[in-house]
Amino acid sequence: MLFLFFFFFFFSLLFLFKDYCLFLEWEILSINSFGIFYLLLLDWISLMFISVVLFISSMVVLYSSDYMGVCSYSSNRFLFLVILFIMSMVLMVISPNLLSILLGWDGLGMVSYCLVIYYNSAKSYLSGMITCLTNRLGDIGLLISICWLMSYGSWHFIFYLDFYSDFIFYMMIISCFTKSAQIPFSSWLPAAMAAPTPVSSLVHSSTLVTAGVYLLIRFFHQCNFNNMYLFFLCLMTMLMSSFCANYEFDLKKIIALSTLSQLGLMMSSLFLGLVNLSFYHLLSHAVFKSLLFLCAGIMIYYMNNNQDIRMMGLVSNFLPFTTSCFNISSLALCGFPFLSGFYSKDLIVELMLMDFLNFFVFFLFYICLGLTACYSIRLFYYSVFYKNKHSSLCLVFESFSFMNYSIFILTFFSVFFGCLMMWLLGLDLTCIIIPMYLKLCSLLFVFLGFFLGLELFWMKSFILGIYYYLFSNMWFMYSFSGFMYKYFYIFSLNFYNTNNWGEFYGAVGLSYYLLGFSNFLQGYMLGNMKIFLLSFMIWFTIFV
Template sequence: MVWSVVMNLTSVVFLCLFSLVCLIVFLCMILMDLNYYVEWEIVTLNSCSLEMTLIFDWMSILFLCFVTFISAMVLFYSGGYMAGDENMGRFMYLVLGFVASMLFLIVSPNLVSILLGWDGLGLVSYILVIYYQNEKSGGAGMLTALSNRVGDVAILISVGLMFDMGGWSFFFYSDTGMLSGVGSLIPLIILAGMTKSAQIPFSAWLPAAMAAPTPVSALVHSSTLVTAGVYLLIRFSPSLGGWSQTALFVLAGVTMFMAGLGANFETDLKKIIALSTLSQLGLMMYILSIGYYKLAFFHLLTHALFKALLFMCAGALIHSVGGSQDIRFMGGLVHIMPLSITMMNLANFALCGIPFLAGFYSKDLILEVAFSSNLNEFCFWLLTMATGLTVCYSFRLIYYSVSGDYNLMGLSCVSDEDNIMTWPMVGLGLAAVVGGAAMSWLIFPSPWMVCLPVALKLLALWVSLVGGFVGYILNLVAITYQLSSILNYNIVVYAGSMWFMPFLSTFGVSGFFLKVSQLYSQSVDMGWLEYYGAQGAYNEFDNFSKYLQLAQDNSVKVYMILFMLWVVLISVILLQV
């Protein structure tokens, strides 16, 4: 246990220092307009050279700063949350491996080296999802791994397609538009980004991954695993276009609406926040598909701050109420856990886009730019309703944490006394307040002017007010809300189960492919192939070796039998002649 504590503190200090260095380097690079590209040639094959490449520009350095800062806060928080775990050292090593894979992916402008960090994220995420070794975690881990393997295969095929380019460093080809002429490369990259960022129809694994410990969820849903797909598409954004970009635009909007609707019917605290992440990822993909990649990156950074804070606060609540994740057992906590609830509501307000918090600077700008773009009416109202649903489920959480009835169990020891868990929450809370304003000046040094009619300018505000009012009032009159849920049971089940996405994602695998593979294994692999293949050859050679051994024993009986057979054979031949 002492070694785990020392390793934890050392990792936190190192990551904090690394984050500070990255911030200083980012400011210098922004002021001097510098970009560094490092390359080592490993092997050359048919004029196609395989290099180890690293890219250090303002985007990668800033993302490194955010990832290391949030990772340091999560590791420090884990010292309190995972204090009673017997495998604390293994947990820390896994989280550090997870962070290292993400850092490697961020600075890789090469598809081959990106694949190393991409697969590292998938492998370590599977190990962390099944950390609590039970049947539910095993199923969630398998769903996560199989869903992400689709994107891994897309990256592998893209590596093969880019062989025609003479190299795999897409960084130099994307600005020229050359990648759009390489077969189906861009649709494959979009498919890989959609699987990692859990867009429809690959959305089921994101809530299922909540089987992992809460500190892992805070890391995964803020700045690492789920943002890898968005970051990859941001890097490829100059080459996006055609029908695949239109498909991404529609699917991102539907994902955003579906996640917001499902979160309003969910009662599991961690799954509500997971669906919130899915909704925000849909918003990033939505604005990215329109062509504003800097806005998508800006929202990715601000979202990372308040989402990590939200998961930490949720972990503190779950830790205090004895491991229960049902929000119906968490009413009236503001008088018992004032610091945690304050930080949680601060993160909720930032998520809603309340003015002058981190989420306001990115979400408000995204909505205004989207409203001024050439959207059709369906996509416009989809974006508007998704924004209202975000505020609706956020205020639903605020009701259950602040003003709801006291529903805790009698033996719950609820308090804010664990400083190891509260200090990282305070640090991320400060970042969630000032981070949006600071990043808006650094990423967009010259201000934008978005000219809209008054009705569209006020639309985001009105939708947020209506959504918050509906989310709070419906839960305040809980009897009416529960009665409507009972009367419209089928609709509630459909909306609250992500439109049956988990069932559809596993039915095809378990209902067809696994049964076919079982039949193949029993009748072909372990049947005919064994009889006429390896085992059959083994038996034949075994029998033949017995005859050889018998012939080599120098037995008189054997020679006499062979002699008699030879005599009989010669006699038969002579008689026929």
């Protein structure tokens, strides 16, 4: 995988430099004028994304050899699932055809379900169901889009972007919202943290959740994406996840909520029309976020499988190398100057300032920037510097294993990847003209966030204590699905104020007819040969 990373990365730069684009078409079936073709599109965007996915997956597989063990039945199952996941991802990335995208998209959903329920506990099963069913909604949207595209004569959507109806774009956007966990489909991402940590690092930071963003980059059309309603939804996702992360105590859930915040940033930059910057932030975010997850995994590994940050503390004394890598990735996430995240976030914010947006949006963007720094510094203090609270019988010392090798390579990339990609893609050629105080404003908000996070850490009682339940339950987003089910169930029971109607036209009546039909078929199949011959003769005469 690491070799393939270098191979694809080199070719993506070559394709970008020469402005190449390669289509590979394979004819599966052709009947008269109807043909089914399998199409692969290789251009610099798809090759670059594949190279980053392969690089992170190579580091995760190296890390898993220590974390999950080797040569046991369960670790082999884990390895095959991860490889299957990567193959689905690559299949989705290089397809400009909606049918072949559905293959990869469904593969991602099903394999991620298998990975979330890997530990076979009741919590894992519940999390897996939330993940799978939310992603199914996106699959339904994709299937509707495929049926809709029949009227255009082809599923090769990349040639028809100027001709499509607006509603097809909106259907695709809503489908991608389920995969990228935007409001109102956000609740599955923190729930999916029941998966093993290497899975969280690969699946829930750099591949599965960014599949929606990638597909929207492919479907990008200026007229349809300049939409303020959808932009506002993404902004709300950023705000909600940043607030919730400040009230959370589970280490992996905090990092998952920060992923959600960054996805909101990518999506909102996409709806502002900054498509290249959205892709650039997607790549740089994938590297430092997977590093953050892997460092958290080492902490959980050595702290006796404990994920509560209140029960950690003084990790820096026992795990100095891991703590250093953890801090570098946290600072890159906050947008600290001259680290990987700084280049993409700063560029997005500054170009957002040059757009014709109101003061409210401008204010919310900066609040989200500050809150990112706030929960990062709070997490850092709780897990690294706070009083030693874990088991006194837990002897921890750091040995240089495969886990440390992988996080060292990722740390190197999370420092240099941002500026390297900026120079290679030519994104620093953009001329940004804003006043000095606005230029320094983003930096000021990051440092203000550091200060607030420190203050939040020292506070013994919660700030805005009455809102604790609101923020710790993700704005009650888990409850919406239960409420909707309850509402529809009551509606079906009270159909015309009689219970029998609701049952007769609902699930009970349907099951009654299905049972009768299956009994009829069973009796038919158990019948003797003359019934078959008779039915065959009847159909034969009808056809003739």
